[in-house]
Amino acid sequence: MTHPLRRRFHAPLLALLVLLTGCGTSNLNLVSGESQRGAYSWAQQVELGQEADQQIIAQYGLLDNAQVNQYVEAVGEQVLAQAFEAIQRSVDAGEVEVDATALAEIRATPFAFRVLDSPVVNAFALPGGFTYVTRGLLSHLDNEAQLAMVLGHEIGHVLAQHSSRQAFEAQRGQLGLIGAAIAGSIIDPRLGQGILDYGSTGAQLLFLKYGRDAEREADRAGVAYSEFAGYDAAQAAAFFRSLERIQEAAGASLPSFLSTHPDPAEREQTIPELAAQYNGTNVGEEGFLSEIEGIVLGENPREGFVENGVFYHPELAFRFSVPQGWSTSNTRQAVTLSEPNGAAALQFTFASQSSAQAAAQELRSAQGVTVTGQQTFSANGNPGVLLEGQAAQQTGTVSFLAGYIEYGGNVYELVGLTTPQNYRSYGASFDRTIRSFARLTDSRYLNRQPVRLEVVEAPRTAAFSTFLQGRPEVPGLDAAGLAILNQVDLNETIPAGTLLKLPR
């Protein structure tokens, strides 16, 4: 969790479906040069992109580093310019026939290249020219050529208008497969998972082939555009090898049939083959590494972390206990504590009201809510209100214990939820957690700093693992993970003078 956001987005991209029209429209696929049926006009795609962009930013946050943002933007703009040059050459040579007005409209659209402040390794695009990479992805790249190819791939999705086509196909299949909004993350479906959850498995299967074709088209575009910008796109193969290793390490993440993306192993082979048709030579290793040096590696403890059963938030200076054995998920807007079997959960977030009483009143008056008990209390000196009751939800009635606590100019909301049958077992845990909320004063936690990426020239020839000795541990990234991040094996012999990305 980061800053007190007063807005919450409950039903994110699903709302985008509303715009779907019956018969669709004709879109110009600038990658293939062909017309295709799509759900949205280009102008609608830009509108959808802008809306979803705000939600993505609210949910994940932009990297707070102007230099890195500008750098990624500059590389993206360079590749984009080459994409349009290439399209224009095809038009001039009479290889493709495109509607000049449609091309001009797309060409005049400003593109956004954003860096999200997330440790997850991902890149994706929204319709209308919005492309994203995470800081997790940047730290896993080794050079500018890899970045250029990844950005070229996302540009390819946008210019091929894949979201619009996907939405049109999805609508014909009558399902909410809403990869429609997120045009295929290049890599790791986790960032879009919440959205994909809305689609039925049958739907996903139905369009599996289609998704893969779109990914391959984007790969072809990514290689071509980055090569035209002078880069050696074959470099990206090593990055796809890293992705494969990340997936292996994650074990059974998503069943592979749910993934619409080509196997990273396939890409590892096809990318150099595609790249061989061009003659880009720029790798840009040193420049790239100096640009990303200093970015946060792994989870950022400034935004909250769990240690020995306590959640600490250094920036907002509070702490509360986590029930034993429960897992924690910390996003920009909420911290969710979950019982291992999913029998109960506690959500911690910001209330939008200016007092605990007002927040409690809001909950009391919410539709379907029955309050059976209310009392004021003090959470270690911070005034609060506790509400107990039940709420009617789509899936049935749930019992809750909600605590509203005033602290540091904010009102915090902690809501424990479970079934009425289970409330007897979990109500006491909810109560203990809510009452454990306290000001954080211990400087060991208040001053906790993130681990950052340092670029180091290997001082000797030795196994990669030996260079990790004496380095800090990275939250969420072990030694094997750091080897993957460096695109080497843990025990691989690293020649002296090799540039390494190490935690500092």
Ligand SMILES: [Zn+2]
């Ligand atoms: Zn993709």
